[in-house]
Amino acid sequence: MSRPQQVVRPIVRSLRQAAGSPTTCSSRPIALRQFSSTPSRKDETTSTTTTSSLAGSSPDAQKLAADAVLLDSKKTVRASSTIKQGTEEDLAQLMSPQLGSRRRRAALATTGNVPFEQLPYQCFQEARKILAQDREEKVAKIVAETAKIKRLEATDASVYRGGEAYKQRRLESLRKYVEELKILADINDPMVKRRFEDGQGDMNKPVYRYLAHRKWCSMARKIIMQRIEQFHIVPDLLPKFEPVMDVKMTFRGYKAPPGAIMDSRITETAPTLQMQVFDKGERLFSIVVLDADVPDPENDSFKKRLHYMATNITWSPTKDTLSLGQIGSEAASASPDSGALAVPWLPPTAQKGSPYHRLAVFILQHTNNSPLDTAKLQELYNGQGRDGFSLKSFRDKFDLNPVGFTMFRTVWDDNMADVMARHGIPGADVEFRHKRVESLKPPRKARGWEAKRQGPKYRHLWKYTKRIKGVKY
Incomplete structure (x- = not known):
């Protein structure tokens, strides 16, 4: 018997007794298991009365019987002042397709239309009072530090022993402290955490940038650093590099995890990047996608190509x-x-038999937000300038700083030849094979008793000897 039926059974029993009909009380006309052919209890085997047998009864009895059937078929609803308990699988039934904690969404689903900040839990409301007092203290400190910054800005630098350099260092330290106080004032607010989990946080506020950076460092940054080391991005492309921004990539809606091997049909078009920076202000970026494993058969090595x-x-x-x-x-x-x-998008390709190609996506920040000359970049790197592209040389020549990274891989697949034909890329008929490396040691002569007696003098013993490697019979 299911849990809803166990809860509804006393209600059905009381309704039958209130009806006062001897037929309803004694013969149990309402089946408690509507979709089963077997009775749930032994005493239900005698239930033979149907709705047609109630035709002659009073209208009140029929209405009560219908209400009993309706109550028997419905599930119970918990009170609005309790939170749904259970396993993650049970709570998943109450979830809506949005971001956020399962427990919190289950609580919202079982508390009706009560606002989140007004949930009727005494401990929750007392905790919000303590957080409000702590926030007032932090706000008072922010006001005091802001006034101190204004006084310092109005003071002449000649008053200090260190001069203008000391004044700027002091201002930078105070501004950094004010940003930390802004984060501490709202870091424990449940409404702030709720908005961040739902993806509704204002990234102009430092607390949401801090939460996003902490979430990125917890797992995504570790995966990126592992891929950089695992696929030898350092030192093959750059001598030193550590990403400071979150970069995710999708092709036509398909997610491309860092280092994943993607189908050539999907990578035929340029991807979409989800980029998140964690410090305030606007900045200028340049984006570079290059292949680090283009075969060079003439020199028996690999070279790079800009895509x-x-x-x-x-x-x-x-x-x-x-x-x-x-x-x-x-x-x-x-x-x-x-x-x-x-430089427009060039679909990544790989010849048959070649190892996987590493396609690296770098985000480079401009120093002092100075723009680059697009015409000069097209002259240098478009067309023949794609082959032999050096990321380190590009970074040094235009004074750029790499801040973001992601990557994917490509190999020969069933659709690669069609992709290369559509875009006029040669090499679809080329197949690379492993070259056999001959030994540099001189041939080794046969040794042993049998090898010494293979001459004509011992012809009568040949039929007794075993086959020796390198000796023909």
Whole structure:
């Protein structure tokens, strides 16, 4: 018997008794298990009365019987002042397709339309009072430190022994302390955590940037650092590199985890990047996609090839999505903040028999937010300039700082030849095979008793000897 039926059984029993009909009380006309052919108890085997037998009874009895059937079929609803308990699988039934904690969403689903900050839990409300008092103290400190910064800015630098350098260091330290106080004032607020879990946080506020950075460092950054070491991005492409921003990549809606091998049909078009920075202010970015494993049969080695380059992309903490295929289009040309296309997207390819190709996506920040000359980049790297591209040389020549990274891999698959034919990329008929390396040691002569007696003098013993490697019979 299910749990709802066990809860509803006393209600059905009381309704039958209130009806006062001897037929309903004695013969149990209402079946308690509507979708089963077997009785739930032994005493239910005598239940033979149907709704047709109630036709002659009073209207009140029929109404009560119908209410009993309705109550028997419905599930019970918990009171609005209790939170649903159970395993994660049970709570998953109450979840809506949105971000957030399962426990919190289960609580919201079982408390009706009560606002989150007004949930009727005494411990929760007392904790909010303590947090409000702590926030008032932090706000008072912020006001005091802000006034101190204004006084310091108005003071002449000649008053200090260190001069202007000391004044700027002191101002930077005070501003950093004010940012920390802003984070501490709201870090424990349940409403702040709720908005962040639901993806509704304002990234202009330092507390949401702090929470996003902490979430990224907990797992995503560790995976990126592992891929950088695992696939030898350092030192093959850069001598030293540590990412400071979150970068995710999708192709036509398909997620591309760092280091995943992607199908050539999906990577035929430029990807979409989800980029998140954790410090305030606007900055200029350049995006570079290069293949680090292009075979060079003439020199028996590998070289690099540039597959995409965009520059002068304005970015801020409030932005999160950038479609590389839209940069340089007519719709994007109307907005100068969308960036300029220097080298269009070239689909990544790999010949049959070659090892996997590492396609690295680098985000480089401009020093002092100075824009780059797009015409010069097109002259240097478009066309023949794709082959032999050096990321380190590009970084040093234009004074850029790598801040973000992600990658994917490509190998020969069933659709690679069609992709190369559509885009006019040669090499689809080339197949690489492993070259056999001959030993540098001289041939070794046969040794042993039998090897010494293989001459004509011992012809009569040949039939008794075993086959010796290198000796023909």
